[in-house]
C-alpha cells in the first residue's frame with residue numbers, strides 16, 4: 484500500500500530511499516501533488532508568460548562547404564546570446580534518437596526494485612546513479628523528475644557497469660555525438676583565435692556523462708518544476724528531448740534584445756538536438772559565451788523524457804579563462820580552479836540559477 488504522501492518523512496522514504504521515485508507516486512494513483520513538491524510561488528512556471536524561441540535550427544552538414552563561415556557565425560551568435568541552439572544534420576542517426584527515447588521509457592517502466600539497485604548509496608558502480616529530484620535532502624521543494632546517470636570511462640566498464648537496458652543506446656549516443664561536439668568546440672574556440680589540435684580540444688570534452696531524465700505526468704503542473712533553474716557546469720551539453728515540450732531558457736540580462744530576462748521555450752523539433760553552453764565554456768571564453776539558465780516544466784498529459792550528454796573536462800583538470808579571450812577583454816573575469824572543486828560546489832547546493840559561477844567569479848567581473 485502506498486504511504487501518506489502528505490507526511491514528508493513517509494514520502495521521502497517511499498520516493499527517495501526506496502527508489503520508487505516520482506513515477507511510483509504517480510502510479511499509486513494520486514490526484515493532487517503532494518505538498519513536498521509544491522514550489523514557492525517565485526519558482527512556479529507560468530506557461531502563458533513565455534514565448535517560443537523562433538531561432539531556426541542550424542544545419543551542420545554545411546560545415547566544410549561553401550556556407551561554412553555563415554554556419555560558424557550562426558553557432559557563435561547563438562552561443563554569445565542565448566547559449567542554447569538546435570542543430571540538424573548533426574551526424575547522430577535519427578533512428579538512434581528514436582530508440583533512445585523508447586529505451587528511457589522502458590527503463591523507467593521497470594519495477595522500482597530493479598532501478599533502486601543503482602541508487603547512489605548502494606549502486607554496484609560509481610559510474611551509475613539512479614535517483615529522483617536533484618538534492619532531495621536539501622531542497623525546499625522536490626523536483627518532479629527521476630533520472631539515471633551513466634558516466635563514461637571506457638567501453639569495457641560501460642558495457643559491464645551501465646544498466647543493461649540502457650547501455651547499448653547510451654554508448655552509441657556518446658560515440659556518435661563525439662564528432663558533433665568536436666565540431667562545435669572547434670567553431671567556438673576557433674572564433675576566439677585559440678590554436679586547436681586534437682589534444683587540446685579533447686581536454687575540454689574528455690569527461691562524458693549520459694543522463695536519462697523521466698518526468699512523469701503531473702496532476703498540478705503549475706505548482707511543480709521538472710528541473711529547477713540551473714546552468715549546466717560542463718563545456719557543452721547535447722540534449723535530446725521528446726515531442727512534449729517544456730524546456731525553458733532565460734535570455735541573459737546582458738544580451739541586447741527586448742527579450743532580456745524573459746523565459747523562452749526551446750520547442751521540440753523532430754530529428755534535431757539541442758545544444759547548450761555550460762559554465763566551463765563561459766569561463767574559458769571569459770564570459771563571451773553564455774551558459775544560460777534553464778528549467779523544465781511538467782505536464783498533466785504525458786510523461787516526458789530527455790537525454791542529455793554532458794561533455795566537460797576531467798575532474799583533475801585546471802580551468803581558467805583562455806589567454807586569447809583574456810587578451811581581448813584586458814582582464815580575466817574568473818579565477819583558475821580545479822574542475823573537481825567546481826563539480827563539488829554544484830552538487831552540494833540545490834539548484835539556484837547561475838549561483839554556481841559565483842564560486843569562481845573575480846570581483847572585477
Ligand SMILES: O=C(O)CCC(=O)C(=O)O
Pocket residue numbers: 694696710715722724730777778779788789791
Ligand atoms: O529535460 C530537459 O529538457 C533538460 C534537462 C536538464 O536541464 C539537465 O538534465 O541538466
Ligand SMILES: [Fe+2]
Pocket residue numbers: 713714715777
Ligand atoms: Fe540542464
